[in-house]
Amino acid sequence: MITLTEENYIKTIYQLGRYGTLTVSTNSIAEVLETKASSVTDMVKKLAEKGYANYKRYQGVSLTSKGKKIAADVVRKHRLWEVFLVEKLNFTWDEVHDIAEQLEHIKSEKLINELDKLLDYPTHDPHGDPIPDKFGDIKKTDKILLFNLSESSTGVCVGVKDTSSSFLKYLDKHQIALGSKILVVSREDFDDSMVIEINGSVKMSISQTVANNLFVKEEANT
Amino acid sequence: MITLTEENYIKTIYQLGRYGTLTVSTNSIAEVLETKASSVTDMVKKLAEKGYANYKRYQGVSLTSKGKKIAADVVRKHRLWEVFLVEKLNFTWDEVHDIAEQLEHIKSEKLINELDKLLDYPTHDPHGDPIPDKFGDIKKTDKILLFNLSESSTGVCVGVKDTSSSFLKYLDKHQIALGSKILVVSREDFDDSMVIEINGSVKMSISQTVANNLFVKEEANT
DNA sequence: ATACAAATTTAGATTAATCTAAAAATAGTT
DNA sequence: AACTATTTTTAGATTAATCTAAATTTGTAT
Ligand SMILES: [Mn+2]
Ligand SMILES: [Mn+2]
Ligand SMILES: [Mn+2]
Ligand SMILES: [Mn+2]
Numbered sequence: 289m290i291t292l293t294e295e296n297y298i299k300t301i302y303q304l305g306r307y308g309t310l311t312v313s314t315n316s317i318a319e320v321l322e323t324k325a326s327s328v329t330d331m332v333k334k335l336a337e338k339g340y341a342n343y344k345r346y347q348g349v350s351l352t353s354k355g356k357k358i359a360a361d362v363v364r365k366h367r368l369w370e371v372f373l374v375e376k377l378n379f380t381w382d383e384v385h386d387i388a389e390q391l392e393h394i395k396s397e398k399l400i401n402e403l404d405k406l407l408d409y410p411t412h413d414p415h416g417d418p419i420p421d422k423f424g425d426i427k428k429t430d431k432i433l434l435f436n437l438s439e440s441s442t443g444v445c446v447g448v449k450d451t452s453s454s455f456l457k458y459l460d461k462h463q464i465a466l467g468s469k470i471l472v473v474s475r476e477d478f479d480d481s482m483v484i485e486i487n488g489s490v491k492m493s494i495s496q497t498v499a500n501n502l503f504v505k506e507e508a509n510t
Numbered sequence: 511m512i513t514l515t516e517e518n519y520i521k522t523i524y525q526l527g528r529y530g531t532l533t534v535s536t537n538s539i540a541e542v543l544e545t546k547a548s549s550v551t552d553m554v555k556k557l558a559e560k561g562y563a564n565y566k567r568y569q570g571v572s573l574t575s576k577g578k579k580i581a582a583d584v585v586r587k588h589r590l591w592e593v594f595l596v597e598k599l600n601f602t603w604d605e606v607h608d609i610a611e612q613l614e615h616i617k618s619e620k621l622i623n624e625l626d627k628l629l630d631y632p633t634h635d636p637h638g639d640p641i642p643d644k645f646g647d648i649k650k651t652d653k654i655l656l657f658n659l660s661e662s663s664t665g666v667c668v669g670v671k672d673t674s675s676s677f678l679k680y681l682d683k684h685q686i687a688l689g690s691k692i693l694v695v696s697r698e699d700f701d702d703s704m705v706i707e708i709n710g711s712v713k714m715s716i717s718q719t720v721a722n723n724l725f726v727k728e729e730a731n732t
Numbered sequence: 733a734t735a736c737a738a739a740t741t742t743a744g745a746t747t748a749a750t751c752t753a754a755a756a757a758t759a760g761t762t
Numbered sequence: 763a764a765c766t767a768t769t770t771t772t773a774g775a776t777t778a779a780t781c782t783a784a785a786t787t788t789g790t791a792t
Contacts, residue, residue, distance in 0.1 A: 513749090556748090
């Protein structure tokens with residue numbers, strides 16, 4: 289039996305450690321979960337005892353394969369529910385995260401498999417993040433940050449790094465959505481801002497911050 | 511802020527007290543929630559402090575209007591989710607209750623209103639229980655137990671009292687569903703069993719237990 | 733090699749929810 | 763009215779998850 293709190297810690301270790309590949313520090317977990325480092329220490333000890341994590345004092349934590357499976361399951365549920373909220377219940381992409389934080393802990397294998405079927409087996413959530421399959425495997429794409437796209441190159445917007453409501457609403461306002469085609473018209477060395485053209489029509493200037501939070505898939509150069 | 515546990519106690523008080531009309535005993539709550547009476551005493555004190563319940567030592571508990579609203583909301587969510595599971599995710603009526611026990615605690619007004627819309631504003635859950643509207647009001651029907659239907663009277667099955675999986679599967683097996691027309695062919699004084707005819711065709715004998723757990727709406731006598 | 737700052741862990745306390753065992757109140761019966 | 767069985771409450775302890783403050787370890791810089 290695993291508690292909701294344990295699931296949240298495991299998920300955080302998974303995501304901070306790049307889908308379970310790296311070792312993660314106590315402080316970084318505390319920051320994400322908005323708890324104190326001492327609480328994290330207690331919890332990772334428990335996770336290690338239960339076989340979900342590898343932990344040596346002062347050396348950080350990583351997930352066991354058992355822990356990775358739990359984490360992938362929770363992330364799968366989170367992202368499938370987000371798709372459901374957008375596709376079936378008229379939510380916008382900036383409204384779904386907090387509700388998915390609750391729904392990701394509902395326990396029923398049939399529920400999640402039927403939801404997957406209802407949504408026609410989506411591979412990505414509304415923010416472009418990949419949905420692990422029922423074995424916990426993730427199809428990883430070769431997306432890069434818009435910031436790393438060179439002048440006069442083109443990319444298709446495939447995801448966001450910052451999923452905060454304010455950033456998502458900014459994108460909505462400027463008609464940038466997943467699937468939008470983005471051409472880097474020019475770059476400004478002075479402040480690292482860039483001028484982009486969206487879907488071959490609207491031109492606008494974006495800050496470094498924006499460019500560093502938008503994932504694109506680079507298009508083959510003509 | 512209200513906890514999941516508090517919600518479950520409030521819901522139990524609501525249901526034991528006939529949708530909040532009666533005062534409820536400590537022991538009866540303990541029995542439903544499978545806890546000890548001493549735990550119930552502690553919790554009802556807390557509920558009273560928080561303004562959800564009226565409580566005087568040794569005199570039982572009832573809900574305040576604030577408590578009733580919470581309870582109706584939780585019951586509304588529980589029953590809407592049950593409809594969702596059956597209508598959209600291919601669950602059978604004997605599979606939905608435990609999952610709805612989890613889903614009923616998800617907090618989002620928009621979520622539940624959109625779910626209501628998606629399901630086309632259902633008035634009853636898959637077991638025939640009424641779904642409170644968003645104001646907490648319940649449309650109550652004049653259903654009676656099949657056991658109280660007299661010989662040669664006819665009723666339409668509109669609900670079940672026992673919602674256990676074993677009873678629901680028994681009904682499935684014998685083709686009794688919500689909407690089935692049931693004629694009381696004869697009654698046996700000896701063991702209170704009765705012979706019924708379902709939808710004008712199949713005849714079968716049912717025990718007192720079955721008759722006491724099926725709600726019907728009596729049809730006007732010809 | 734030492735000193736220091738940052739990260740991490742330990743010790744001890746708190747809160748929510750639960751339990752057992754004992755005490756108190758209530759209700760039914762003579 | 764007194765006795766008794768049942769119900770309910772109190773007292774004290776436990777577990778999960780958290781916190782603060784103090785102690786320890788690590789890593790970096792002189
Ligand atoms: Mn999310
Ligand atoms: Mn979560
Ligand atoms: Mn139910
Ligand atoms: Mn519940």
